[in-house]
Each structure stands twice: as C-alpha cells, then as structure tokens.
Amino acid sequence: MKRISVIGMGFVGLVSAACFAHKGFDVLVSTHDPKKVEMIHAGKAPFYEKDLNPILAEVVKKGNLRVIAGRREAILDSDITFIAVGTPSKADGSIDLGFIKSSAKEIGEALKDKDGHLVVVKSTVAPGTTEEIVKPAIEKYSGKEVGSDFGLCMSPEFLREGNAVYDTLNPDRIVIGESDKSAGDALEEFYREFYGEKCPPILRMSLVAAEMVKYTSNALLSTKISFANEIGNICKEFGIDTYEVMRAVGMDHRLSPHFLRAGVGFGGSCFPKDVNALIHKAKEIGYDPTLLKAVMNVNEEQPKRMIKLLERKLPSLKGKKVAVLGLAFKNDTDDIRESRAIPIIRMLLDKNVRVSVYDPLANENMRSIFPDIEYCTGAEESLRNADACLVVTEWEEFKKLDHEFDVMKNKVVIDGRKVISSREGIDYDGLCW
Amino acid sequence: MRISVIGGGYVGLVSAACFAEMGHKVNIVEVDPEKVEKINSGISPIYEKGLDNLLSAYAGHSLSATACYDDISDSDLSFICVGSPSQKNGSTDLSMIESACISLGKALQDLEGYHVVVVKSTVPPGTTESVVMPVVLEHSGLHNLKLGFAMNPEFLREGLAVQDFLKPNRIVIGSSDSNAGDIVEAAYHGLNAPIIRTGIQEAEMIKYASNAFLATKISFSNEVGNICKRLGIDVYEVMNGVGMDPRISPHFLNAGAGFGGSCFPKDLLSLIRLAEMVGESPSLLKSVIKINDYQPRRIIELLENRIGNLEGKRIAILGLAFKNDTDDIRESRSIVVISELERRGAEVSAYDPVANSAMKKIFPKLVTKECASDALRGADACLVMTEWPEFANLDKQFDLMKSRVIIEGRKILKCKGVEGICW
Numbered sequence: 058m059k060r061i062s063v064i065g066m067g068f069v070g071l072v073s074a075a076c077f078a079h080k081g082f083d084v085l086v087s088t089h090d091p092k093k094v095e096m097i098h099a100g101k102a103p104f105y106e107k108d109l110n111p112i113l114a115e116v117v118k119k120g121n122l123r124v125i126a127g128r129r130e131a132i133l134d135s136d137i138t139f140i141a142v143g144t145p146s147k148a149d150g151s152i153d154l155g156f157i158k159s160s161a162k163e164i165g166e167a168l169k170d171k172d173g174h175l176v177v178v179k180s181t182v183a184p185g186t187t188e189e190i191v192k193p194a195i196e197k198y199s200g201k202e203v204g205s206d207f208g209l210c211m212s213p214e215f216l217r218e219g220n221a222v223y224d225t226l227n228p229d230r231i232v233i234g235e236s237d238k239s240a241g242d243a244l245e246e247f248y249r250e251f252y253g254e255k256c257p258p259i260l261r262m263s264l265v266a267a268e269m270v271k272y273t274s275n276a277l278l279s280t281k282i283s284f285a286n287e288i289g290n291i292c293k294e295f296g297i298d299t300y301e302v303m304r305a306v307g308m309d310h311r312l313s314p315h316f317l318r319a320g321v322g323f324g325g326s327c328f329p330k331d332v333n334a335l336i337h338k339a340k341e342i343g344y345d346p347t348l349l350k351a352v353m354n355v356n357e358e359q360p361k362r363m364i365k366l367l368e369r370k371l372p373s374l375k376g377k378k379v380a381v382l383g384l385a386f387k388n389d390t391d392d393i394r395e396s397r398a399i400p401i402i403r404m405l406l407d408k409n410v411r412v413s414v415y416d417p418l419a420n421e422n423m424r425s426i427f428p429d430i431e432y433c434t435g436a437e438e439s440l441r442n443a444d445a446c447l448v449v450t451e452w453e454e455f456k457k458l459d460h461e462f463d464v465m466k467n468k469v470v471i472d473g474r475k476v477i478s479s480r481e482g483i484d485y486d487g488l489c490w
Numbered sequence: 491m492r493i494s495v496i497g498g499g500y501v502g503l504v505s506a507a508c509f510a511e512m513g514h515k516v517n518i519v520e521v522d523p524e525k526v527e528k529i530n531s532g533i534s535p536i537y538e539k540g541l542d543n544l545l546s547a548y549a550g551h552s553l554s555a556t557a558c559y560d561d562i563s564d565s566d567l568s569f570i571c572v573g574s575p576s577q578k579n580g581s582t583d584l585s586m587i588e589s590a591c592i593s594l595g596k597a598l599q600d601l602e603g604y605h606v607v608v609v610k611s612t613v614p615p616g617t618t619e620s621v622v623m624p625v626v627l628e629h630s631g632l633h634n635l636k637l638g639f640a641m642n643p644e645f646l647r648e649g650l651a652v653q654d655f656l657k658p659n660r661i662v663i664g665s666s667d668s669n670a671g672d673i674v675e676a677a678y679h680g681l682n683a684p685i686i687r688t689g690i691q692e693a694e695m696i697k698y699a700s701n702a703f704l705a706t707k708i709s710f711s712n713e714v715g716n717i718c719k720r721l722g723i724d725v726y727e728v729m730n731g732v733g734m735d736p737r738i739s740p741h742f743l744n745a746g747a748g749f750g751g752s753c754f755p756k757d758l759l760s761l762i763r764l765a766e767m768v769g770e771s772p773s774l775l776k777s778v779i780k781i782n783d784y785q786p787r788r789i790i791e792l793l794e795n796r797i798g799n800l801e802g803k804r805i806a807i808l809g810l811a812f813k814n815d816t817d818d819i820r821e822s823r824s825i826v827v828i829s830e831l832e833r834r835g836a837e838v839s840a841y842d843p844v845a846n847s848a849m850k851k852i853f854p855k856l857v858t859k860e861c862a863s864d865a866l867r868g869a870d871a872c873l874v875m876t877e878w879p880e881f882a883n884l885d886k887q888f889d890l891m892k893s894r895v896i897i898e899g900r901k902i903l904k905c906k907g908v909e910g911i912c913w
Contacts, residue, residue, distance in 0.1 A: 184721050215735065230734040260731050266723045270731035273714050277738055280710050280774075287774045288699050291761070294768035295615050297691045305686045305696040308660040309645065311741035312703055335717070342720045348706075348713045351777035 058082055059247055062135035064128060064160045066093060068221065068326075069179060069214050070141030071102055072109060076225040078116035080251050085131040086124050094124045105391045105418060108222040128160075132167040132174070137247060140164075140191070141179045141214075150333035151341075152183055154190060161191045165198025168207055175208040175243050181271050181331060183338050187211045187264040192236065208240025211264045213271035218325065219389035231259045234267025272338075275331040276349060281316040282323045283355035289319025289489025290362070299489050300475060319489035321449055321473030322359035324386030324395035329356070360400040363447060363473050363488055364408075370469045370484065371445055374408040378466070380443040381405070382436055382458075383450025383474075384416035384423045391418035393426070397473070398449045402427055415439040417452055437461040445469035451476045491515070491677055494568035496590050498525050498555060500536055500651070501610060501644050502571030507544035508655040510553040512680055517565065518555040529555035537817050537844065540652035559597035566603075567677055568594060569610045569642070570622070580759035582614050584621060591622050595629025598637070606638040606670045612757060613641075614764050615694040623666070638670025641690045643697035648751065649815035658683045664693025698764075701757040702775060707742040708749045709781040715745025715912025716788070725912050726901060745912035747875060747899030748785035750812030750821035755782070786826035789873060789899050789911050790834075796895050796909070797871050801835035806869040806891070808862055808884075809876025809900070810842035810849040817844040819852070823899065824875040828853055841865035843878055863887045871895035877902045 062085040063074040070086065078084040088094060096103050100114025116122040125131055132138050142156035157180060168174055176195060178187050192203055203209050211234035216224045231248050235241030241261050249256050262270075285303055292299035299319045307314030323329065332353055339346040371377060386396035393399070398414075405412050406427070413431035414423065420432045433439035436458055440446055444467045448455060451474040459479040462468050468483040475487055491514050495506040498520030506516045520526050525535045532546035545553070562568055572586040587609075598605060607626055609618045618641045627634065641664040646654045661678050663685060665671030671687050678685070688696070711729060718725035725745045733740030749755065758779055765772040790800075797803060812822035819825065824840075831838050832853070839857045840849065846858040859865040862881065866872055867890045874881060877900040885905035888894050896908045 184723065229736060230731060232731050258734065260727075260734075262727050262731070263723070265721060266727050267731075269714075269718060269721070269723050269728045273728050274732045274735055274738070276714070277707075277710055277732060278735075280706065281737075283774055284703060284706050287770075287772050288695075288702070291765045291768065291770055291772065292695060294765075294770060295691060295695070297615060297695050298689070301688050301692045302695045302699050305660060305662050305688070305692075306700045306703060308684060308686070309700055309704075310659050311739055312700070312707075313737055313739035315737035338721075339717045342717070344716055344720060346713055346717065347777040347780050348709055348774070351774040354773050 058250065059137055060135040061085070062087070062131040062138045064131075064138060064140050064163075065142035065156070065180070066103070067141065067143055068104060068106065068218065069216060070139070071113075072106060072216060072221040072225055073139060073141060073179065073214070074122060075109060075112045075116055076222060077251065078121035079112050081121065082251070084116070084122045085135055086122065087126065087128045087131040088124065089126060094126070097124050106221055107219050107389060112222060128163050129167045132164055133171055137175045137177060137244070138164060139177045139179050144180050144182055146330045146333060150337040152330070152334050154182070154186065157182060157186065157191065158194060161194035162198050165195040168195065168199035168201060172201070172206055175210065175240060177210045177212050177244060179212055179214050181213060181327070182211075182268055183334055184265050184268045184272065187234070187268060204237045204240075208243055209236040209264070210234060210240050210244045211267040212244060213267060215271070215274065218392055219387070227255075228257050230257050232267050232270050233259060233261050234264040235261060236264060272331050272335045275328055276335055276352070278316050279323055279328045279332050279356070280348070280352050282318075283352040285317045285319045286322060286359055286489060287355050293487075293489050318475065320359070320475065321363055321397045321401075321488055322356040324397050325392065326394040329353070329395045359473075359488070360397050360404070363401060363471060364404045366471055366486060366488065367445055367447065367469070370471070370486070371467070374405070374410050376409060376411070377444040378411040378413060378442060379405055380439040380446040380465075381412060381414045382416075382439065382446060382448045382455055383452055384414055385419035385450050388450055388452045391422055393419050393422045396449070398423070399426060401447060401449060402430065406430070413439040413443065416450065417454060437464055440465050442466045445471065448472045448474060448476055450474065491567065492565040493517075493677060494519060494562045494565040496568055496570050496594065497572035497611075498522070498529060498535070499571065499573060500538065500648070501646065502569070503529070503534065503536065504538060504541060504646055504651040504655055505569060505571060505610065505644065506553060507541055507548065508652060509677065510548040511544055511656070513552075514677065515552045516554075517561055518553070519557070519559055519562070520555055521557060523557055526555040526557050529553075538651055539649055539815065544652065559593045562594060562597040563599075563601040563605070565605070567606045567608055567673060569608045570594070571610045574611045574613055576756045576759055580763045582760045584613065584617060587611060587613060587617070588621060588625060591625035592629050595626040598626070598630040598632060601630070601632060601636060604636055604638065606640055606673045608640045608642050608674055610642055610644055612643060612697050612753070613694055614760055615691045615698070618664075618690045618694060634666070638665065638667060638673065639690070640665040640670050640674045641693040642674055643693055645697075645700065648813070648818060656681065661685045662688065662693050662696050664688045664690040666690060698757050698761045701754055702761050702778070704742050705749055705754045705758050705782070706774070706778050708744075709778040711743045711745045712748060712781050712785055712912060718745075719910070719912050744901065746785070746901065747789055747823040747911055748782040750823050751818065752820045755779070755821045785899070785911065786823045787830065789827060789897060790830045792897050792909065792911065793871055793873065796897070797893075800831060802837070803870040804837045804839065804868060804892070805831055806865040806872040807838055807840040808865065808872060808874045808881055809878055810840055811845035811876050814876055814878045817848055819845050819848045822875070824849070825852060827873060827875060828856065839865045839869065842876065843880060863890055866890045868892055871897065874898035874900060874902060876900060
C-alpha cells in the first residue's frame with residue numbers, strides 16, 4: 058500500500074487524510090501548530106464536521122494517521138503527497154496562492170533527495186496554476202524534472218461541508234488531471250485501491266482541464282441557485298409559489314431537482330470564491346463573463362431584498378430590535394464564511410437597528426466580525442421583544458419554531474430559506490414566495 | 491373520452507394523434523382547409539418522427555379534423571393549442587388565443603354536460619385566468635359550474651415529440667378547481683408519469699421556468715466554452731466531468747453556436763418582459779440571451795481571424811435548421827450567421843438535408859445545394875451550424891474547398907483540422 062502525506066490541515070486536508078487512513082493507508086500530516094497536534098492526537102478536529110471526529114479518533118488510535126511537526130519528513134516518508142492548503146480570495150476576486158507556492162517549495166526541497174514521488178494538487182486553484190506555478194516551483198527547488206523524476210496530478214475535491222466524510226467515501230466521480238500518463242496511472246491505482254469494488258468513474262484529463270472542472274461545477278451550482286432566486290423574485294411579484302414551480306421544473310431529466318431552492322443566496326468558502334475567481338480569470342484573458350457576473354449580482358441582491366421586505370413591514374427601522382436566526386452559511390456547520398447573515402447584519406447595523414442573533418453552532422465565529430451585537434443561546438431569547446425576525450439559515454431546529462414567536466413585540470417574520478412551517482398567528486413573509 | 495384539440499399546428503397535431511393512440515376520440519379544429527384535408531387523409535402537414543404512422547392509423551376512425559367548432563360541445567375536454575408568437579418587444583401575441591376563445595365560447599353555448607377548457611399553448615402567467623376564462627365565459631354565456639378551466643403545458647421536443655408525449659418526465663396540471671383537474675388527469679390515464687397538480691399560474695410559470703433553465707444551461711456552457719477556448723482547454727472534457735454531479739445532470743451542457751427554435755428564445759424573452767412589467771430586472775436571464783446573441787457573431791470573428799476580410803469570399807454553410815431532425819429554421823443561429831456574411835459581402839452556398847427551402851424564404855438570393863460536396867466546392871471556408879448526423883463523417887469532401895478552413899459551431903465533425911467555436 059502506498060504511503061500518503063497530506064499538506065494542509067483544513068477541512069479538505071484533514072477529511073481526506075482521515076478517510077485515507079480509515080481505509081488502511083498510512084497517512085502523515087504535518088503542522089507547526091502544537092495545539093493542533095494535541096487536538097488531533099486526542100481525536101478531535103480543530104473545526105466541526107459531521108462524522109469526522111469518530112473516524113479521526115479511530116485512525117489516530119490505530120496509528121494509521123500520524124501528525125508530525127516537519128513537512129519534509131512527511132514528504133520523504135511517503136509515496137504520494139496531496140496538497141490541500143487553502144486558496145483564499147483576494148480583494149479583486151483572484152485567489153491568493155501563497156500557501157500553494159510555499160508548499161510547492163517545501164516539496165521541491167524535499168524531493169531533491171527522493172525520486173519517483175507523486176504530487177497531487179487537491180486545493181482549488183485557478184486554471185493554469187498547477188502547470189505554471191506548482192510544476193516550475195517543484196522543478197526549481199528539487200532540480201528534477203516532472204515526468205521522469207516525479208509525477209504531478211491535479212485532482213479536485215467535490216466535498217460538501219457537513220457531508221464531507223460521506224462525499225470522500227462515495228464520490229460521484231474522480232477527476233484526475235495529469236502531467237503525464239504514468240503520473241495519472243499511479244494516482245488512478247491509488248484511488249482504485251482506496252475505493253475497491255465501489256470505485257466511481259475515473260476521468261483522466263489534462264491538468265488545466267481538471268482545474269476547470271472544479272470551477273465549472275461550482276459555477277454551475279451557483280448558477281442554479283441564482284436562477285432559482287431570479288425566478289423566485291418574479292414568482293413573488295405574481296403571487297406564484299416558486300417552490301411548486303421548481304418542483305415540476307426539477308423533474309425534467311435534463312435539469313435535476315437539486316439546488317433549485319429560492320432564498321437569500323449562497324455563501325460558504327467555495328461558491329462565491331470560485332465564481333469570483335473564474336470571473337477574474339476570464340477577464341484576465343480578455344473575456345467578459347456576462348452570465349457569471351449576473352450570477353454574483355443576483356446573489357448580492359438577495360440579502361438587500363430581505364431588508365427591503367423588512368422595511369415594507371417596518372418603515373422606520375431606527376432603534377427597532379431585529380432578531381436574526383441563523384448565522385452559519387448553511388445548516389450543520391459553524392462556518393460563517395460569506396454567510397448571507399453578514400451583509401444582512403451589516404445593513405441592519407447601518408440602519409441603527411438593535412440586532413440580536415442566535416445560531417446553534419456559529420455564534421462564536423460571528424463574534425469576531427460583529428463583537429457588539431447581542432448573542433443568544435436560543436431562538437426564544439433572541440426573539441424576546443423583537444420587532445421583527447429574519448431567518449437566514451435552514452437549521453432543522455428552526456422548522457419547529459412556533460410558540461417561541463409569542464415573545465416578540467411585533468410578530469413580523471421574514472423567512473429567507475423557507476424553513477418556518479408554523480405560520481399561524483405571525484405576520485409571515487417569504488423572500489421569494 | 492371525447493377530446494377537441496384547437497389548432498392543428500405542431501403541438502396540436504402531436505397531442506391529438508397521441509390522445510387517439512391512447513384510445514380517446516379526438517377532433518382537431520383547424521382553420522386552414524388544406525391542413526384539414528391532409529389530416530383527414532392521414533398525412534401529416536409537418537415533419538415529425540412517428541407522427542405520420544399515428545395519423546394514418548387513426549384518421550377516419552378515432553381522429554378527425556374540421557374547420558368549424560360545431561362539435562366541441564359534444565366533447566368532454568378541449569385543448570387550446572394555437573400559436574402564441576412573440577411580438578417585436580418580446581411580449582406574447584395573444585390574438586390567436588383570444589379568437590380561439592371567442593369561437594370556443596360561442597360553440598359551447600348549447601353545452602349540456604360539463605366541459606373543461608384546457609390551455610396547452612405556452613402563455614404568460616395570468617393569461618388563463620385573465621384572458622381565457624373571462625372570454626370563454628362571456629361568449630358561452632355559461633357560468634363556471636358547467637365549465638372548468640385548466641392549464642396543462644407541453645414539454646415536447648421537436649423530433650422526439652411523440653415519444654415525449656407518451657413517455658413524459660412529468661405531467662403538469664394547473665386547475666381552477668379539483669374537478670376540472672381530475673378530468674384532465676383522466677385524459678392522461680395510462681401514462682406512466684408523475685402528475686403534478688398546481689394552481690393555474692404555477693402551471694403557466696413551470697413552462698417558462700423550464701425552458702429558461704434549459705437555455706441557461708446552454709448559455710452557461712457557451713460562456714465556459716468561450717473561456718476554455720482561450721485557455722486551450724477542451725470544454726467537452728470539462729463538461730463531461732461536471733455533468734456527472736447528480737445535482738447538475740449531464741444534459742444541455744454542449745457548448746456551441748447557441749440555441750434557436752420556436753421556444754427557447756421566445757419564452758425567455760417573454761419571461762424577461764413579464765419580469766420587467768412587475769418591476770424586476772432579471773439580470774441572469776438577460777445575460778443568457780446576451781451570450782446566445784453573441785455566439786453566432788463569435789463564429790464570424792473566428793472566421794475573420796482565419797481568412798481575413800470576408801468580402802467576395804465564398805463561405806459554405808452546412809446546416810440551416812435550428813437543430814437536427816427538423817426542417818424548422820425559426821431563430822436558427824444560421825440566420826444570424828448568413829445575414830452577417832451577406833452584410834460583409836461574402837458569397838454563401840448552403841446545404842441542409844431538409845431545411846433549404848425554408849431558409850430561402852428568408853434569404854431569397856441564398857444559393858442552396860443538394861449535398862455537402864456541392865456546397866463545399868471552391869469555398870474559402872466552411873461553417874458547420876447544425877449537428878446533422880450525416881455531417882459527422884465528412885472528410886474528403888472538404889478537399890473540394892479552395893482552402894480547408896473548417897469552423898464548427900456544433901461539435902459533430904470527426905475529421906482532422908477542424909476549429910470549434912468553443913474548442
């Protein structure tokens with residue numbers, strides 16, 4: 058069995074490492090952060106992801122997953138290195154490749170003393186990055202040549218936060234972009250061993266095409282959401298139930314029923330970042346991506362619509378108390394990156410509204426952005442004496458809200474996710490329905 | 491059941507023939523006496539796979555056509571299948587719907603039992619309730635205890651319409667009351683498909699949203715294709731990986747010269763007009779149209795990159811129909827390409843297996859040929875605009891050209907040395 062090292066201990070890196078180890082591979086992860094080493098030794102992920110901790114505890118106990126301090130040792134002591142470091146957005150929408158570059162450098166320096174290694178980029182990187190940045194850096198610092206001395210692949214992940222363990226073990230397809238055939242063969246062999254009889258379809262292609270598959274998939278899913286929102290906005294004006302419309306639309310086998318729920322828009326660490334990066338890349342090569350820009354435009358308008366709807370109900374917001382239910386960008390995560398709750402809270406604060414918020418997991422994370430709003434430990438507490446309530450995340454527990462609304466001063470409830478089911482006795486309005 | 495179908499056009503004919511196949515007794519009301527005669531003698535006035543067989547099997551038995559509305563009051567249901575074309579500003583022309591409703595209303599004056607009027611034509615949300623219902627009620631003098639109303643959109647693809655009617659993904663029935671909806675549902679009894687019962691406006695919107703979404707997938711693919719081409723990536727390879735995500739579905743991800751036909755452009759434009767009427771500015775839908783308008787111009791750009799000024803050049807166009815297996819050229823991307831070429835002083839020689847004569851009605855001076863070789867002979871360049879399967883194996887025919895410059899707007903050719911619009 059091949060020995061694996063994983064660089065990057067974020068969501069993608071740690072989930073991949075734990076799953077590889079879970080299937081019996083020897084996996085090395087490395088970090089310079091002693092606190093993280095300690096947490097992982099205790100079988101705990103430094104972030105929340107469903108089903109990850111039990112697997113992590115199991116593989117650490119069995120010794121399949123080891124955390125060490127030095128990356129160099131991890132690389133030298135393995136056959137395949139996955140790069141799963143973060144690629145955050147810069148202000149202009151392009152991605153910051155700082156972590157990618159430093160990883161490539163470290164791998165290059167280690168490979169000076171090792172032949173036949175396979176390097177796999179798993180991080181989401183703009184088309185061209187693996188070929189134009191990772192490859193030359195490894196070649197430069199190792200003094201070796203891709204193809205003959207080491208192999209290079211790009212194999213994007215398609216993990217959903219909250220389902221990442223399941224998605225790693227049961228993917229729809231595996232995409233392998235390869236520098237040369239033998240590199241692709243080696244990675245395919247690893248995946249076939251990892252998945253055994255349940256191996257999903259494996260698609261082999263060029264490095265740049267694999268990078269593009271990832272961006273395009275996220276861009277198309279984002280497009281579906283913005284499409285559903287735009288149709289939802291039109292439906293709302295006509296008094297049509299957009300969910301009823303989209304249920305029938307989704308039954309067309311050419312469309313698929315997923316990602317057609319109208320609401321306050323998409324957030325998270327992937328969709329906005331990836332669509333913006335693709336827009337940036339397109340502009341860089343002289344193409345103006347009209348549709349992708351419209352997708353982002355619709356997404357930015359949805360939170361503003363929610364505030365407009367609120368102002369229709371409460372013409373003067375100044376000094377009012379508004380409860381925001383849900384801070385995470387989606388349910389079952391504590392991740393607030395690009396959450397639609399952020400622009401909503403910001404707009405409310407700009408209008409001198411007293412904001413009280415509640416999220417089952419994400420209160421603490423939001424505190425770093427808005428330290429001065431009121432954080433509550435339950436929905437009812439945040440609703441007490443509120444003049445209105447905005448529902449921003451589709452948490453399961455919000456579906457059951459009912460008598461909790463009784464403590465509001467003014468029972469205006471605006472639902473951005475079609476999650477509130479009990480609508481008797483409240484002044485309910487949906488964003489697109 | 492006894493079913494009347496108003497309008498012997500494409501949707502009406504296919505629906506009528508399929509209802510007859512399902513065992514109903516069907517009468518088509520069609521104002522054009524020539525069409526009536528053809529239908530009654532079992533010949534289809536339009537080309538659609540499988541339709542001739544059904545017409546010849548049932549004409550004169552359970553399927554008939556008449557020019558008048560007289561027999562409608564004897565039927566249980568009438569399906570309105572008349573055209574609802576676009577006006578210049580993109581809004582929908584409802585005059586044929588209205589006049590059908592007037593005639594229908596008058597014919598129903600002596601109705602004895604209960605009758606359901608079903609709108610199958612694609613109409614903007616609100617039309618059935620604000621136009622069809624009041625007009626039929628007024629001219630029939632009946633109240634809505636004897637008349638029910640429903641909206642039942644069609645999802646037929648040209649070339650596959652018979653199959654789509656008999657094996658649908660879903661049947662959408664929007665109705666004013668459940669009794670009316672139940673009767674429409676009974677007409678579809680025996681088809682193995684989920685039935686979605688909704689309000690009337692929802693049913694109207696489902697049709698627009700479905701077509702708008704399919705169009706969005708195409709424009710999305712074209713935009714990604716335009717980016718991929720510049721990066722030297724094969725967009726088809728990319729979309730193959732993308733489409734394997736069950737949240738996306740692999741269909742309608744083929745980059746190319748854009749969408750045409752009688753539905754997508756029209757329905758998208760009317761949806762945009764409707765949205766604007768209620769104060770929305772649908773930026774995503776507008777971008778879908780914008781990309782679609784750009785693609786044919788893009789292929790001209792690529793052509794000019796290859797052979798420079800087009801004045802006096804001979805350009806062969808392969809494919810005129812908006813898609814394969816049809817002679818329909820409505821909104822075909824070839825129309826835009828041919829008019830751009832003519833405007834630039836190029837000489838066009840075109841070939842389509844079935845759509846030559848249809849295109850000559852738009853471009854009377856267009857030179858059309860009877861085979862690909864004839865169109866290609868002596869040409870400076872060739873543009874492939876329709877994915878006719880017979881084009882797939884063209885190769886040595888391109889040697890008849892003065893220079894072998896081939897640009898395809900649809901990924902269909904297998905030979906070497908072909909440039910694609912997005913690949």
